[in-house]
Amino acid sequence: MSEHAVVGKGVPRVDALEKVTGAAKYGADINFPGMLHARIFRSTEVHAKILSIDTSEAEKLPGVHAIITQDDIPTGRAVFAKEKVLYYGEPLGAVAATDPDIAEEAAELVKVEYEPLPVVQDVMESIKPDAPHLLNDRTKDGPRRRVITRQLKKLSKETGEDNSAEIERLNAELGGLDDEIYYNVAGETHESAGDVEQGFAESDVVVEGTYTIPRVHQVYMEPHVSVAQAEPSGKLTVWASTQGHFAIRSGIAGVLGIPLSDINVVGVTMGGGFGGRFNIQATHVPAVILSQKTGRPVKAQLNREEEFLDGRPGAGCVIKLKTGVMDDGTIVARKALAFWDCGSVAGGPIANTIRIRGVYKFPHLQMDAYAVHTNKSGTTSYRAPGAPQAIFAAESQLDEIATIIGMDPVDLRMKNMREEGDQVPAGATEPIVGYKETLKAAADAVDWWNREKGPNQGWGVAVGDWTNGCGPGAVYVSVHEDGSVRLFHGSMDITGTDTAMAQIAAEVLTVPYEQVSITRGDTNSAPYNTGSGGSVVTFTMGNTAKLAAEDARGRLLELAAQRLNTDIEHVELRDGKVSLTNGDAPKSLSLGELAAYSLSTTGGPIVGKGSLSGRLSAPAVAVQIAKVEVNPETGNTKVLRTVASQDVGFAINPIAVEGQIEGGVVQGYAWSMMEEMQYDEKGNVNPGFVDYRVPTTADIPRIESVIVEVPAPNGPYGAKGVGEPSLTPTLATFANAVTDATGVRINDLPIKPEKIVNALKSNGNGSR
Amino acid sequence: MRNFEFFEPKTIGEASSLLVQYGGEAELLGGGTDLIIGMKDRTVTPKYVISLEKVPGMEGITYDDTNGLWVGAMTKMRALERSSIVRERYTALAEGAEEVGSIQIRNLATLGGNIAHGSPAADTAAALLVLDAQVNIADGNGERTVPIADFYLGPGQTVLQAGEILTGFSMPPRSAKSGSQYLKHKIRQVMDLAFVGVATSVSLSNGTVADTKIGLAAVAPKPIRATNAEAIITGNSVSDNLLQQAAGAAAAQSSPISDLRCTAEHRREIVAALTKETAMTAVARAQV
């Protein structure tokens, strides 16, 4: 710990003051004289052919400057619906007017004629032949059909031996598998290891279940907003509230068919993203095209209802899961069949269904996952996309197994956890990991094996895992004549990553944290940078900041050696000064002196550069334990205690790390107990905070965070991605706690009071 | 939000004549926590908004042993929940007020607005029902008084006529041997609208319940009294069995709907559970 001066300390965030005082400028705070306001007009049907769109009345409204539809998209790429709408709230076009109320009024005056079509909202219905086929009539094979079809193909190619009997047998089986012909499939992934059926045959206990996880919105505090200004020259500036302004630049260039160099995207301070703020269509493209049409700056801003109707939330899914174990708790085999609801746009985190393998070693695995269309908006990432859902199924089932075989849930997990060098099912071998340390840390924090509970109380534990991505990213470091240090980069700070970068630069250059400042550039000025998602930022930008600072340090040492007439081996940087180390007179030069001196050298000012991509990251694990009390009469659940341990590699800023852990726990608690986007044949029926519940501080008591540090070999000072893992185990943690309190298991989230009351009734141990 | 003209009359008479003058195009403004939301959503689009803020005598809580409690229509929820007399003698009302939204909302939300809005789920409605509240109504020419049970006509509908303003609520004094409670079924601990709200008040005499009133919110087109359940309890000493019966009767008298929050069946079960619990608590409170 004490080997570091600045990293590892909970210093205040670089942006603390501007945020606390309200000085920070968010997208909604960007205003220009003459600016127009956009309003998107949207489908009022859930699934329908568009017969006509009539904007003539809207155009006549005083104050309206322009109205656009899909016909105004130069490349023809889908921005607005033209022929058909696939969900309620789908954008049909946009209006620009002198004030938001006029724009809203005008949007209401647009007349659209539809021919309604049948609606499907449930993935399990959508895959059936009699469901409306939303985008095409193509079908995909279910798991067993895939295997048989492949075998048949192979057999038909084999000559010599007579295999007609086998072909006949397989064809007969195929004939009975009509329910494995899936419609409305947008994508699929499959993984396997060993022979899962053999694994089940060898198991002492096999448990099966179906788990339903609802679609949830990222509910970032700030709705989408952008301001666009088109210049007569054709150049564009976009002030965007986004997780990645470079991604927005390329997105806009693609839709408009113009060069990247014509677009400057300014990333502004943003009110949360959680994976949901990469969308170019929501506001950026409409603002840009309306600005091109009117020559005026245009602000496009969604309200909360629009965020729900037309956001890109996290996908819901249905997972059928089966696990085989030996009586002693050894996991043998696990199989998952998942249907992800990707709404009307192909997507959904189907590949992350593989997270059902968890952090355990077992030989037999099969995973088949499908993305299925429904009449909803598309989906996108939400904090560890797919993992909370898959891990909810996996860790709920593991708990059920613990009960069946009479084993402690922590012991069962500990017994099966992988260690360094173990084979990951359908994966590589495990690098150095902290799974067991992290589980033990959480268990110790609550004194697990001596835990106590009163009537209607219960404990739940679950383990989640995630691996961060990396890069590309780049940072420049400048050292100024007053000894101050400035970092310059193109990374959006959501979680405090600028602070981590500043800490790292201060550490390397041995200056006080307060002496380092950091500037984010727009896409015209900053070097390319990856978006801020996938827990990449501290891992990537921490490394680049470190490289850049080290580069600058190298230059400082060189200069100092030159100035002090010695060799570079004989100088060292410490406490913001370069000093001689070879016992001569105690001469030293401060960073400021060196920076001033550099200006008159042929080498020029001191600049360090760091640039990298694709460094191998390390698996992170999060373990959470919760204690709850359930009122069996009303079904209400009260959280009594929550402990969250996480292997963060190294906590560059422990306060920021705790903030990330707490945020994940709260979001996971919400997803397990209350959050749910509800849909029926009329579309999303709870598009607002009255009936889409996110918890308040009254719902969850203080979260006890336990930081575990098993360093990542390639992380800056060993740091791992911290943002996403904390949400991965939470759904299962609370579900398991409710089961321990009530004796009933609810596999259909969220666990609303009504479900608990009903389950208790049908279980026969209800209170009445 | 559409543009509107804003008025701040200084008397009831002035407010009332503005209401009459602009008819259906005017809305009264209390704390605005229902009205402004509606205006932003364009579900209410008044051309004229008449604030009651500057009308004197509409805010406050007074009590005396003869006349009982009076609460002005413009009294804020926060004031109600913090009033010691309300908390001690009219406990269900303090608890109902306390259930409304957040502290920020309760610093704006008025008791008059909560009731005049006509929501069957209003958190103070069940309490006012069981505390025998009389609604004071004025129009500048005169006043009338309507029992709270008769005030509601249906969802969003009340007996208020054109030009009429709700000025306050009177509740009779309560004996020392009385107690009440309001409980709200919701998912979140705070800031959630009632799935079901139940208030019960009792007064005891010689160990039996001399008087019982049970009010139900969010389980009928308007807040209602569970009179059948009241009859089961009144005149008896409470027992688990008796309360069980009363709970069943209250559930039977409710007529909830199924909606996206929960099913009608669940609401009935909750009516039963909360009837039993509030009755037990009310009796316990009456005994101390």
Ligand SMILES: Cc1cc2nc3c(=O)[nH]c(=O)nc-3n(C[C@H](O)[C@H](O)[C@H](O)COP(=O)(O)OP(=O)(O)OC[C@H]3O[C@@H](n4cnc5c(N)ncnc54)[C@H](O)[C@@H]3O)c2cc1C
């Ligand atoms: C975030 C939030 C949370 C909420 N949570 C709850 C909750 O938990 N429980 C709950 O019950 N409510 C809740 N509400 C609704 C609202 O706060 C209450 O109903 C509140 O009491 C309304 O009072 P007000 O003074 O703000 O009414 P206003 O909005 O000012 O008025 C409401 C209606 O009553 C009329 N009106 C107001 N005063 C009078 C009067 N003196 N005479 C005649 N008509 C009048 C107005 O014209 C209007 O139609 C919530 C609202 C918000 C915004």
